[in-house]
Amino acid sequence: MAEDIYQPLDQDIHTEPMILQMGPSHPATHGTVRFTLTLDGEKVIKCDTEVGYLHRGFEKECENSTWTQVFPYTDRLNYVSPLLNNFGYALAVERLLEIEVPERCNWIRTIMGEISRLSDHLTCVGAGGLELGAMTAFLYALEGRELVWDLIEEVTGARLTVSYGRIGGVKDDLTEDFADRWAYTRGRLQEIHANTHKLLTRNRIFLDRMQGTGVLTPEMGISYGYTGPVLRSTGVDYDVRKDHPYFMYGEVDFDVPVGDTGDNYDRYLVRMEEITQSIRIIDQCLERMEPGPVNSDDPRVVLPEKEKVYNSIEGMINHFKIIFEGIQVPPGEVYSYTEAGNGELGFYIVSNGTGKPWKIHVRSPSLIMMGGLHHLIEGGLLADIIPTFDTINMIGGECDK
Amino acid sequence: MGLEHQLPEVLTTRLESAVGWARKHSLFQYPFATACCGMEYMATASSRYDIARFGAEIPRFSPRQADLLWVVGTVNHKLAPFLRRIYEQMAEPKWVMAFGVCASTGGFYDNYATVQGIDKIIPVDCYIPGCPPRPEQVIDGLLALQSKIQAEPWMKYAYEEKAKRRAEMERSGNPLFTPIDGQET
Amino acid sequence: MSKKLIDFVAKHFADEVLDSHSRLGNDTVVLKRDRLPEIVERLRDDESTAMNMLRAITSVDYLNRIPRFEVVYVLYSISKKHMLTLRVVVEEEDCTAPSIHHLYGAAGWMEREVWDMYGVEFDGHPDLRRVLLYEEFEGHPLRKDYAKQASQPRLDLLVRERDSVEEFNVFYKSKPSEGSRDS
Numbered sequence: 001m002a003e004d005i006y007q008p009l010d011q012d013i014h015t016e017p018m019i020l021q022m023g024p025s026h027p028a029t030h031g032t033v034r035f036t037l038t039l040d041g042e043k044v045i046k047c048d049t050e051v052g053y054l055h056r057g058f059e060k061e062c063e064n065s066t067w068t069q070v071f072p073y074t075d076r077l078n079y080v081s082p083l084l085n086n087f088g089y090a091l092a093v094e095r096l097l098e099i100e101v102p103e104r105c106n107w108i109r110t111i112m113g114e115i116s117r118l119s120d121h122l123t124c125v126g127a128g129g130l131e132l133g134a135m136t137a138f139l140y141a142l143e144g145r146e147l148v149w150d151l152i153e154e155v156t157g158a159r160l161t162v163s164y165g166r167i168g169g170v171k172d173d174l175t176e177d178f179a180d181r182w183a184y185t186r187g188r189l190q191e192i193h194a195n196t197h198k199l200l201t202r203n204r205i206f207l208d209r210m211q212g213t214g215v216l217t218p219e220m221g222i223s224y225g226y227t228g229p230v231l232r233s234t235g236v237d238y239d240v241r242k243d244h245p246y247f248m249y250g251e252v253d254f255d256v257p258v259g260d261t262g263d264n265y266d267r268y269l270v271r272m273e274e275i276t277q278s279i280r281i282i283d284q285c286l287e288r289m290e291p292g293p294v295n296s297d298d299p300r301v302v303l304p305e306k307e308k309v310y311n312s313i314e315g316m317i318n319h320f321k322i323i324f325e326g327i328q329v330p331p332g333e334v335y336s337y338t339e340a341g342n343g344e345l346g347f348y349i350v351s352n353g354t355g356k357p358w359k360i361h362v363r364s365p366s367l368i369m370m371g372g373l374h375h376l377i378e379g380g381l382l383a384d385i386i387p388t389f390d391t392i393n394m395i396g397g398e399c400d401k
Numbered sequence: 402m403g404l405e406h407q408l409p410e411v412l413t414t415r416l417e418s419a420v421g422w423a424r425k426h427s428l429f430q431y432p433f434a435t436a437c438c439g440m441e442y443m444a445t446a447s448s449r450y451d452i453a454r455f456g457a458e459i460p461r462f463s464p465r466q467a468d469l470l471w472v473v474g475t476v477n478h479k480l481a482p483f484l485r486r487i488y489e490q491m492a493e494p495k496w497v498m499a500f501g502v503c504a505s506t507g508g509f510y511d512n513y514a515t516v517q518g519i520d521k522i523i524p525v526d527c528y529i530p531g532c533p534p535r536p537e538q539v540i541d542g543l544l545a546l547q548s549k550i551q552a553e554p555w556m557k558y559a560y561e562e563k564a565k566r567r568a569e570m571e572r573s574g575n576p577l578f579t580p581i582d583g584q585e586t
Numbered sequence: 587m588s589k590k591l592i593d594f595v596a597k598h599f600a601d602e603v604l605d606s607h608s609r610l611g612n613d614t615v616v617l618k619r620d621r622l623p624e625i626v627e628r629l630r631d632d633e634s635t636a637m638n639m640l641r642a643i644t645s646v647d648y649l650n651r652i653p654r655f656e657v658v659y660v661l662y663s664i665s666k667k668h669m670l671t672l673r674v675v676v677e678e679e680d681c682t683a684p685s686i687h688h689l690y691g692a693a694g695w696m697e698r699e700v701w702d703m704y705g706v707e708f709d710g711h712p713d714l715r716r717v718l719l720y721e722e723f724e725g726h727p728l729r730k731d732y733a734k735q736a737s738q739p740r741l742d743l744l745v746r747e748r749d750s751v752e753e754f755n756v757f758y759k760s761k762p763s764e765g766s767r768d769s
């Protein structure tokens with residue numbers, strides 16, 4: 001018997017494929033998703049992705065709300081960067097209404113959007129570190145996110161679900177000492193960014209888990225509709241902010257980082273570089289923005305000033321109409337798109353001329369990326385699912401709507 | 402622990418409070434994080450708010466090792482069977498925390514997809530309102546749960562009571578589980 | 587944006603075009619349904635259009651209009667940076683549209699989503715299952731005649747859940763209409 005052990009092991013060992021259920025509540029998948037894996041040893045032969053465990057009927061809820069009431073629902077799409085969703089939706093409705101917002105409002109939207117993007121990328125990088133065992137990097141990133149949320153809370157009044165966007169403007173102007181607070185946060189963020197680089201970027205374990213796993217080719221990325229940092233990591237420099245500038249992205253100077261291999265490590269590096277670029281955008285915006293109104297003066301969409309409401313019948317009726325019947329959006333349909341944390345966030349909106357949307361479709365980047373995820377997983381090892389799923393950064397609320 | 406009837410009365414009461422104290426300060430949690438509230442759960446658990454200060458440090462990602470189930474976020478009808486199953490897999494004594502308004506009542510998602518509060522599926526010990534609740538609020542909820550655990554009658558085996566009650570509910574066909582209320586004294 | 591793309595479709599497929607406009611900067615062509623894959627393939631492969639990315643597929647339910655449904659395809663070209671919206675009309679009685687899953691990888695899941703939510707079937711789709719809802723769900727929730735609060739709690743377990751404990755099984759069988767305020 002004992003000799004058998006020393007027999008050469010290079011002969012082909014016949015194994016049966018094994019079916020393994022991963023999820024929907026798995027510790028390393030931050031979000032509820034379920035993979036039905038067919039394994040040969042540790043190698044994944046087939047992966048069947050199932051989503052929808054957080055389907056909350058976003059579109060049905062929107063169809064039963066007024067145009068303004070939709071904002072809280074958009075907060076909860078990509079709940080790590082709610083401001084980007086707010087502004088994306090506001091932009092879509094403004095295109096349908098054909099109204100322009102004041103310049104200061106656009107500056108504010110650019111600043112707050114980038115701040116929100118910082119929160120998104122920090123969470124992604126930190127959680128990715130945590131899932132690969134780097135607890136320290138996670139704690140640093142989360143501290144960075146807390147600093148970012150402090151700023152958001154200062155301006156909007158809430159930490160996470162902010163509802164700061166409005167059709168035709170934003171809820172309120174930036175606070176007076178915003179620039180000073182940003183200067184402090186900026187310093188801390190750069191420190192955290194540098195620390196994260198030190199902890200992760202040349203870490204042997206991290207490199208071994210990330211490099212060469214979950215490889216995406218540019219052709220496949222485009223065919224499967226991948227956008228955002230994941231597509232850019234393959235070398236395709238598609239960024240809505242650069243290609244179709246909206247808000248004030250055409251005015252500021254920033255780079256679009258691209259990778260070349262399209263593996264997990266490249267996606268991590270692209271996100272890290274985007275953090276630097278976001279900081280750069282915010283700096284330029286704060287330097288260049290001028291005081292002015294933050295809301296459009298179109299009486300169709302913006303509530304009249306309180307003074308008019310209390311003292312004149314027209315103001316009163318206007319206020320009443322907007323609150324009760326909602327903003328009246330002319331009939332038509334529009335597809336409007338912005339660059340959110342995970343990629344292109346599109347809203348296809350149909351209005352029938354009443355105070356409620358007839359249809360709102362969200363092109364959520366996460367759902368579309370989940371559609372092609374099996375290609376990234378199949379052929380790899382079981383353990384590689386963890387970094388791949390993390391760098392895809394699927395956000396449940398956005399994916400499942 | 403099976404020893405209490407061999408011990409004198411006075412010691413037993415002291416023992417009971419000691420066990421309650423031990424239990425409330427060593428909560429092994431299972432975060433069933435689904436939605437937005439998960440972000441606040443992360444914030445509560447990590448550096449700035451540090452829930453470990455309150456004796457709920459380690460998340461155990463196996464229901465068999467956990468005794469506090471945090472239901473963090475919206476639960477929809479597709480997910481409901483899994484939540485029920487995770488609850489059933491947990492060993493007694495166990496407590497459930499409904500984190501955020503979606504888990505408590507369904508929140509502002511009142512439609513075909515969402516479960517209108519997880520207490521339709523499993524019993525809940527503590528509800529934390531807020532959409533999502535701030536970390537301070539979460540810690541407050543945790544403290545409320547801890548005082549409840551402290552007061553739970555260990556002698557009578559609270560979990561037996563719970564099981565009996567649940568069986569009664571199922572027999573009577575009442576679809577609603579009412580959470581165990583404070584009959585601790 | 588010039589009307590180059592609309593002209594392209596109108597030139598090569600004149601019989602198929604029902605309507606076209608470029609309101610609000612969105613070039614839109616309304617098409618008959620049957621030759622859609624051919625048109626999309628031409629738009630994708632032609633040098634001058636190169637629509638290599640499918641941004642979205644969705645559907646709109648115009649409840650009281652005939653034809654009732656419209657399936658919307660948003661195409662985009664990464665190299666040329668232009669966008670075209672194709673809208674295909676679908677009757678309620680014959681609620682099908684041709685599938686384009688072989689042209690774009692992303693189309694598979696998008697079509698599944700449209701089927702899930704609106705009940706528009708895609709001919710030739712290899713795997714038309716529900717994607718966001720569960721198999722036991724009946725009806726299509728985003729149709730306008732589906733009541734908002736009409737929930738269908740997942741009573742029967744899935745086939746692949748049969749290994750669960752008996753108590754779990756009994757629990758679900760014995761409690762018919764859980765989880766909804768209006769049931």
